[in-house]
Amino acid sequence: MSGVVQAADETWKTDDHFLHPWQDVTAMDRDEWTHLEASGGIYVRDSKGNQLIDGPGGMWCVNVGHGREEIVEAVAGQMRKLSYFSPWSMASTASSELAQRLTAMTPGDLNTVFFTTGGSTAVDSALRFVFFYNNCLGRPEKKHIISRVNAYHGSTYLTASCSGKMREKAQMDMIEDTIHFLPCPKPKDRAADMSVEAFCDEKVADLENKILELGADKVAAFIAEPVLASGGVIIPPEGYYKRCHEICKKHDVLFIADEVVTAFGRLGYYFASEDVFGVTPDLLTTAKGLTSGYLPLGALFISDRLIEEIKSVSNEPRNFFSGFTYSGHPVSVAAAQANLDIFENDKLLEHVREISPYFANALKSLSDLPVVTDVRVQGMMAAVECELDAGTPDENRDTGFTAKVDAICQELGLLVRPTYNACVMSPPLTITKTEIDDLVAKLREGITRAMQIED
Numbered sequence: 456m457s458g459v460v461q462a463a464d465e466t467w468k469t470d471d472h473f474l475h476p477w478q479d480v481t482a483m484d485r486d487e488w489t490h491l492e493a494s495g496g497i498y499v500r501d502s503k504g505n506q507l508i509d510g511p512g513g514m515w516c517v518n519v520g521h522g523r524e525e526i527v528e529a530v531a532g533q534m535r536k537l538s539y540f541s542p543w544s545m546a547s548t549a550s551s552e553l554a555q556r557l558t559a560m561t562p563g564d565l566n567t568v569f570f571t572t573g574g575s576t577a578v579d580s581a582l583r584f585v586f587f588y589n590n591c592l593g594r595p596e597k598k599h600i601i602s603r604v605n606a607y608h609g610s611t612y613l614t615a616s617c618s619g620k621m622r623e624k625a626q627m628d629m630i631e632d633t634i635h636f637l638p639c640p641k642p643k644d645r646a647a648d649m650s651v652e653a654f655c656d657e658k659v660a661d662l663e664n665k666i667l668e669l670g671a672d673k674v675a676a677f678i679a680e681p682v683l684a685s686g687g688v689i690i691p692p693e694g695y696y697k698r699c700h701e702i703c704k705k706h707d708v709l710f711i712a713d714e715v716v717t718a719f720g721r722l723g724y725y726f727a728s729e730d731v732f733g734v735t736p737d738l739l740t741t742a743k744g745l746t747s748g749y750l751p752l753g754a755l756f757i758s759d760r761l762i763e764e765i766k767s768v769s770n771e772p773r774n775f776f777s778g779f780t781y782s783g784h785p786v787s788v789a790a791a792q793a794n795l796d797i798f799e800n801d802k803l804l805e806h807v808r809e810i811s812p813y814f815a816n817a818l819k820s821l822s823d824l825p826v827v828t829d830v831r832v833q834g835m836m837a838a839v840e841c842e843l844d845a846g847t848p849d850e851n852r853d854t855g856f857t858a859k860v861d862a863i864c865q866e867l868g869l870l871v872r873p874t875y876n877a878c879v880m881s882p883p884l885t886i887t888k889t890e891i892d893d894l895v896a897k898l899r900e901g902i903t904r905a906m907q908i909e910d
Contacts, residue, residue: 577753
């Protein structure tokens, strides 16, 4: 594994002092964790020395691969030069230059960037800006947000409330009176006698009907991932995203594109909204692939139109009282710049567009396994859905099955992200055809062995 430091021999069985995200608090003294200690290319290495394909790409984010010295050197150089600045009272050349570079890539008139600490804070900032915008325009009642079942938008109080993964809301307080969820636009779950086209019509109508039900003068925004990532790589029917955007324009509802996952090459372009789906949103959020996970950084892009409308209503100050200690952190910004340089130098977008069909065909070959009931792939993100009995789906049962697949695959040298009843894949974009073949072979063996256990 090129560029990987030799891992230590020691391993810990428990993390008694580290509460992990989504962890069962009652099991903290019993949970066992794989401790990763080294990485390079598409691989990570655990504390026992096992080399593993990073199938999930960290968490949708290690787009340029592990161990890129270009990013390491850029980060170290920036630390030596300027380690921090206060975004309230100062500007940094580094963050200003990144803002200029990014807004040259964004769709349409998204020419203002607000830097955040990650995806959750980017989406949180987008929602807060929507409220700020309507308050400035004298529309304080226009506050309702429309999201979708199975969507994921973050872990702040506001963004978690807008997330539609209902199982993850247990024991947690949420905003309920102004946030509304549409049915999930997952074609596989349509009625047996319904065409995909009719299903698309129905899901688009769901949005318009909800706007009309609430009153367009009360609805502030619709927030949508182009592909519902953490919900299980749910790919809405063709034309859905664009038609939803048109509905929003018709009713003066802001369209927020949540591209925390789909931006920076995951679908073969810097931003997918316009290039893949033909949509220029009012606001767009991103993170993850912006630095390829090397350092935390998120971004909210805002339409010129919204800025100009705020300016036009009054000559009085209109302060957007939102921000973070680490907004535009110069070291994270340096990581992003080096990351973008790699995209350009390695022609990574072109590579993704070239290799994506191979990735899709390789994974779809698993459809011959009797438990595989759906394989969803777009760009370099995929889900292999498994059901032990397709005639009688059981989420808890099938979730248990994919957990077994995950455990077996790890023994085989592959990390899988089990998401409910699906095995999710979003490997580093640098992956080769040979490495894809290895990934798919290991996943096939993992599913096959798990089937034998069930038998």
